[in-house]
Amino acid sequence: MSVTHSDAPEAPTTAPPKAGTPATEVTDGPATGGAGVPHVVGRVDDVPPGEGRAFVAGGTQVAVFRLRDGSLHATQAACPHSGGPLADGQTDAGVLVCPLHLYAFRWSDGACTSGAPPVRLYPVAEQDGALVVTV
């Protein structure tokens, strides 16, 4: 079988050539650092177990994930590979998988296991049911 692209492949597929501009107003690549200011972005209950949701933390778009083991993680919202919506990705204890081309990023350090630039991680914590992301 020689499928060249797939709407839900098992492994990262080749990205589409960069025809046109990704319509998202975000550039590819890792996000730059911030000043380290904490922001309340929403409630923990806004993020269902195992899923991710996007928020704005002081003007920065972030994706917050609540894993099934209860741990919280936050990343830049747009995939460093080609601007995909990371909050729509799938997760496990080790990685976040972007929905567009299935590149995976490690929670531990943001590194991509399949050769794309790393994703930026932000500290996130729960305070009295609120989600606090530091950007």
Add this chain to the structure above:
Amino acid sequence: MTAVLGGRPAGVSTLHFAMDDADGTDTRQRLVVVGNGMAGARVVEEVLERGGGEQFAITVFGEEPHGNYNRIMLSHVLAGEEHEDDIVLNSHDWYADQGVTLRAGVRVDRIDTHAKIVYAADGTTTAYDQLVLATGSRSFVPPMTGLYTAEEQLLPGVFGFRTIDDTRAMLAAAAEHERAVVVGGGLLGLEAARALQGHGLAVEVVHAGTHLMNQQLDPDGGAILKHSVEALGIVVHLATRTTEAIGPDRVRGIVLADGRAIDADMLVIAAGIRPVTEVALLSGLEVERGIVVDDQLRTDDPDVYAVGECAQHRGELYGLVAPVWEQARVLADLLTGVDPEAEYHGSRTATKLKVAGVDVATMGVNRPERDTDEFLVISEPRRGVHLSVVVRDDKLVGATLLGDTRKVAFLTQAFDRGTPLPAERIRLLVDLSDGAAEVGVAELPGDSQVCNCNGVTKQALVDTVKAGTTSVGGCMDATRAGKGCGSCKLLVKQVVEWAADGDVTEDASASWYVPGIPLAKPELIAAIRDQQLRSVSAVFAALAPGGEEDATSKMGLTSLLRLVWGAAYEQENDAKFINDRVHANIQRDGTFSVVPQMKGGVTTAAQLRTIADVAEKYEVPMIKVTGGQRIDLLGVRKEDLPGMWADLGMPSGYAYGKSMRTVKTCVGSDFCRFGLGDSTQLGIDLETRFQGIESPAKIKMAVVGCPRNCAEAYVKDVGVVAVGNGRWEVYVGGAAGASVRKGDLLATVDSPAAVMQLAGRFVQYYRENANWLERTYDFVPRVGLEQVRAVVLDGSAEVLAALDAGLQRSIDAYTDPWGQDGAQPATPGQFRTALPLVDLPTVPVR
């Protein structure tokens, strides 16, 4: 994008200081390599492999800022078949790890061969003991008026095709332009032309020769190739030159020697290559067409060597990678002293055109040169097939395979190694199937090259197997064999199987249903049933090693649980791919597409009116009639999905799922003067019965009213053809997507009801037994049509009843997801936008 390919994340190059370089106590010799292309990097690899890291402090200069990448794969990158990240051979990190200093992005200007110092463009000087020139080639740009701007730059819109930067620039331009002219009808030109055409450009090729690929093909072969290329929709102009590029601000077109003008907004120059010899010239080394080297690859300075395309050996220049590998090996033997007598005697070259749909492989000569040469030609111009071999003294000295390259592995070996040829020469070109094995991999000498693109020998594969990698995929990953043009995959498989003595391990996980659970599908289903596992987390907890979740396994498991439990499965939204979470297909900008059900492709004025209203209300950027006979609303914001479904009031067409998709139909006996059966009604009935059923991969069906096949039933997962007298043929395993395959005739039955029953049994058998993501076009040939028939036609009453019941369970579990989740979201924020939060996407509106 200007990212450094194979670079470190921040794009900086690595500066590694060899051991105690700084205080001068490094006693190693200094080896400097100029050129970080395929030859330069390969020399370094070969030197390191021979323990040269102890002998040499190595510095590599590369004009390109990138790591070392596989240049031959640029054609695939341009075609969009490979991502640029996947063609990196040695990243900056690799050099750092090996203790090699990489001066990426630094051009060398000249060498003082007396003082033994390298002068680089950044003003630095570097001393060497041994120096290797591997400066490669650049695109040859034929003279043409108007080609350059006043600043001596190529006119905007004009491109060479040599580097990743060229390729990126072309990809960017291809997205914005419509017409391209490619100068040059050789390998490179044709690959570029096809790739650009794949991006939707109208492409014309201008070739100065009287036939295409004239370096490799004879005129007859060239003529056949021209037909095949034109059949792809590429216009070919032969025996003419481009004399002028029409400007002035950017390229607007070209003028041919005969005065004709062609409009174009991209001009790609692929008219040949020229060795890069400036450094050698300025350094006073002997240069003719290339840098002149002897059999030890030495220039006229005893400590300066040249390899790769910049080198001229025995009067020959090479433009292919196989000679590069051979030269690198010889040079590494010499430099490290592993074999001080090593010599290079030239290479015999073979090439393959990497253009999907046009198979060309050539090697050696293409016609007889001596009276005693044997010459065998099979030419079938109408089929686009032209095969020939030239045999001299019982040895193969040339072969041309056009349109049919099945024999390429065997011929390549015979050509490279001089292996004995069959007495019946025709067997060289066609399989006269008497079952006799053609060439024993056992007899191949160890050093024979199996993969030319990546220079992998039989021995290297055998060693990999001996070292414990006994799967074909594992060996390919470890050695990179088969990862270039791909033409050697069969041979790689044979070698690995032979080396493993028949004891090839299936790639450990190849038999697993999903990567995260070490069980094949039947065992997994049994465990799910026995242990009553109803949710994906329960499956991980019970069956995954260490109970660990695996993100990439979730989607397949969700599908399987629904197969096993029907409505009684416990749904977990995070275990679904985004498409299944929001019942729409995610698009490149994070928006979604909405395809309402339109059974059998039949619609009504009211339905069309509703779709039109909804499209206006939600400002849908594009409305498109799909290849599946329905209407697609593209570029819909996630948060608009529920409202849109409510306004549409139509069920989901499942255009996003690994599930039953559409049933295409033709108008059939109701209207068509040839119709032999009511294909439209049968299609609607099939779609109603199977709607939304999840399966290992998509299922697409079609029903046609006669064998004219207007709705393409022969190439569907299930295709139904009315053949008259109330009879219907049922085909399975057809495909016309990434693979094209005519379905196999499963049976001819005599009523629509019988079609429904048979299709149902086949679908259920497929659902229960196919691997995750295995379409029927792979499944049916894998298990064999006979086996499929034995179950779905001739199975026992119990087997058939079980199939019918299994399918019915899923049919009963069907609910329209749009109606369901539209009314009450499955999880909080199910339809919240994920990106961008500020600006909304702009999908180009046509």
